[in-house]
Amino acid sequence: MPAGVYTRAMIERILIVCVGNICRSPMAEIVLRHHLGGGDHVRVESAGLAALVGNPIDPLAQRVLEANGLSGTEHVARQVTAAMIGTADLVLAMQKRHLDAIHAISPQARGKTFLMGRWSGNTEVSDPYGKTQPVFEASYRDIDRMAHDWRMHL
Template sequence: MIQSALIVCVGNICRSPMAEALLRHRLAGRDFAVGSAGLAALRGNPIDPLAEQVLAAHGLSAKAHIARQIEQALIDRADIVLTMEKRHMAALRALSPQSSGKIFLLRRWRDGADIPDPYGRKLDEFERAYDMIHSAMDDWISRV
């Protein structure tokens, strides 16, 4: 039974914190742990202001988020690890080959497409990333 998820992107300040907040909200009331980390995390940084703005528009928040770097212990503790891009999945599988069976692309059940990084871009790119994350989460929630 899946009881925890780790969501991974690059900096852990845009996509993965948005996905973490969304999944946590969608599974509220269930015994399910959700976390996020970055392959090249901007350690200690808060969520990007535009990512927080998009979350707020959907009644969510990740204001307390603090970016952290991926570590083997985080991968070990998670039942599933969800990535934003295929290259993230490959990097994690190289880092932790024994965990490759639980590392998946977030949009696996959709079109298998990457979710582009909105970092440094305009609000509409953050909204697009959120929409892609939201639709992909529907598929994962039905499986956990």
């Protein structure tokens, strides 16, 4: 099987990483879980490199999720750890610099760590934090497209 090709049987736990774990990674967690059918066959989680630990999802991110029939009200931000990375079968990051930070925490994760936008030409997801609702909506559209792409490759 070519590198970077997975089957659902191989992937049981996906970790999605951004910086604060209140905007992009929780949106991606919720959207990817939705694309994968929301079942228990794959556990999708998120964490942040400099997480705003204990904080809920950003209100604008929640608003965008709700507009698309989803919810992040249960989300609580958490800090990424080497243990989280180690137990994940697949680690997805929002930006290339996040990949470097993940590899610094857990060098052995290199073979299972990719950009969320891997199947879209290794596209990054820009940080909407502190910006307007249209910016959050654009991030959501990117994440939704990328989650669909991952579903097609899992």
